[in-house]
Amino acid sequence: MSDVQPLVHARGLVKRFGDFVAVDGIDIDVAPGEAFGFLGPNGAGKSSTMRMISCVSMPSAGELRIFGMDPVREGPRIRGRLGVCPQLDNLDPDLTVRENLTTYARYFGLSRAQARARAEELLEFAQLRDRASSRVEPLSGGMKRRLTIARAMVNEPDLVLLDEPTTGLDPQARHLLWERLFRLKQQGVTLVLTTHYMDEAEQLCDRLVVMDGGRIVAEGSPRSLIESYSSPEVVELRFGGQELAGFVAPLDGVGDRVDVLPDRILLYAKDGDAAVSEVHRRELVPSSVLVRRSSLEDVFLHLTGRTLVE
Amino acid sequence: MVTLTVARLVSGRVSVGRVGAVVGRNVGALRSGASYWLVLVSGFFEPLLYLLSIGVGVGALVGRIPVGDGRVVSYAVFVAPAMLAVSAMNGALSETTFNFFFKMRYAKTFEAILATPVRPIEIALGELSWAMVRSSVYTALFLVVMVVLRLADPVWALAAFPATMLVGLSFGALGMAVSTLLRGWQDFDLMTAAQFSLFLFSGTFSPVADYPGVLAVVVRVTPLYHSVELVRGLASGVPQWGLLGHAGYLVVMAVAGLWFAARRIERVLCA
């Protein structure tokens, strides 16, 4: 980090709305080529942070530099090098798919010929070539989102910001989108994204910060976070309709830790199968047993005592 | 023929209570907020401002103008009944076009109502009654203004009121019938254009007899012309038998519009 200038550099960054503190003093550095994620539930301060990085929202306090420039004074210059995919699609519904790309390209100062050429490349990338002349309105949610991401690439940005890129999409559309984003990553494009899906964070991010209540509560690669804050495996136990709190004492010592959720008990262990045998040896009879690899969801639960999607 | 069909559609099967319930829904919507009220109240001012500008303002340049029967009246007296008829038209159309279309196509209000025992003709009658209420409030207020400005005699103003109700009824029915045919918001531009053309060329600002030949013929078959003639005849205090012809035209339009609208609601929503 010391020899390369970070694309995003924040120290003690704060965003207040009246009395409400949305972002409460965070430090981040995003290096070129990195895929960096903000993971957290709704209201954690991710979108507010993203809006400050995209230079449309002014920091209330702290230091923020994008490409080494001050977003307050050099907003348009910075935005000229950014690609932004907002949480809510803001495509032009009355224009065609192609026109959405060319019109947007012109905002960045591309010549008409450049804009046309770039639009063709991006139609390919977004897999929307056969819809190029159709209006945006009738497109599916997944297509619109792919178009929004393609549009964000129109100026060959140095940094792409994606706010909740797959929220509201069906599973198939999400996987298609992840595949497209993964391509960008392979091409060396720097990505900064927010998500409240742990699978998305695991899929796409080289490094991420977990946010809660406007603060960063943990930082690292998905693997290292899981290693530091959870055990390799998790056993999910259900006990029909029985009162779960009563099982905590009998399960003591089976794994590293026990968490009681409203509908199930989570047992953190190095070896899930061994833990299950131990449960049976203690003559406990769960109605269902599931052994799985530990995920970021478990990290988040451990750090905040809450689940990500509530 | 059409009258018979409507009589059959209506007879014995229409419940006043259910029609009332449709009207009641509209009354309830009044409580939905200040914005609807604002639009409601502001609609009254449009014809009044035209009366003051063209009738009084330009009227000062005109002086007096001959009306068909040989009398000569001040220009404002000539324009005022026309604006009264326009007021009835606007009041009824604003409910049965824009609002009606929204309820039918977007808010799915009618779909929800039809899931109850209420029938299409009852929706049409309910919506029309509501449009009549709005239109009548406009015209009653407008008549008060006319009397205050000495543009109409109080007795003849009272006589003109039922005529404005007929105008509201027939335009309400027409508006509803047209709304069931509209494909989308873009068609409203066409309808607004038509409404404004009627407003400018229905003997509103100058006698139809002055219009060039073809235009005069076309105008004589359009509804606002008959409305203006009927209302002007009564408000100016010189009723003639010919007014019955204008009234007859409006009655036929009301019945036909209502019948058509009910059938279209049935076809669009009960298919």
Next chain:
Amino acid sequence: MAHPAVAVLERHLTLYKRLWRASLFSSFVLPVLFLASIGLGVGGYVGEVGGVPYVEWIVPGVLASTAFQMAVGECTYAVFGEFRWNRGAHAMFATRVSVWDMIGGWLLYIVFRVEIAVVVFLLVVGAFGVLSSPWVVLTPLVAALLAVAVAAPVTAFSATIDHDSYFALLFRFVMLPSTLFAGVFFPVEQLPPVVRSLAYLSPLWHGVELSRAATSGAAPLWPVWAHAGCLLVFAVGGVWWAGWAFRRRLQD
């Protein structure tokens, strides 16, 4: 590299290419209908005003009021929607386009729209031979100034309000009274003094006076610089207000 405001203008033109039919009537047909109904129809009973036939007298008024009504009409729902419905303004603001580029490009577009309507109107009216003064070539310039003086504050208003029902108020209590009482159809000297001073506050009246001066070749009521100055104040004030309103909407 094209100026960002030009890119914004292009975007609005692209949209216009798709949606021009909707405004055909109000831009081109309505002014002519007004002229026929009031100018010819009522004019037949008026005779002359200010030494010219009535229809000739209201031509510059109808021309200015067309520019005025278009400027109001185009800057309401379209601007409101850019912030509230399709969020097109947010999309632009995510690029190197600044708030001033957005406003500049938008006003250029409005001027373009108004100029087409005004030129078509002049051609139609000119065909009937009611344009006599050579100064008439200045009317497009007057229309452009009036359009900006009206479009800028209305754009700002549309970016400020939180509910689109305020437009009904704007149309009925600002636009319509202006159109009807700002000297388009009869001289404002006829108005009672209180109402007359309201007419002086309307940019349309200044536009009508300048436009009438151009078509008749006679000097307007106030000096030309005073009328033009009033319109300029509206334009500059409106742009400033719009800048404030846009920034407030787009940054937090």
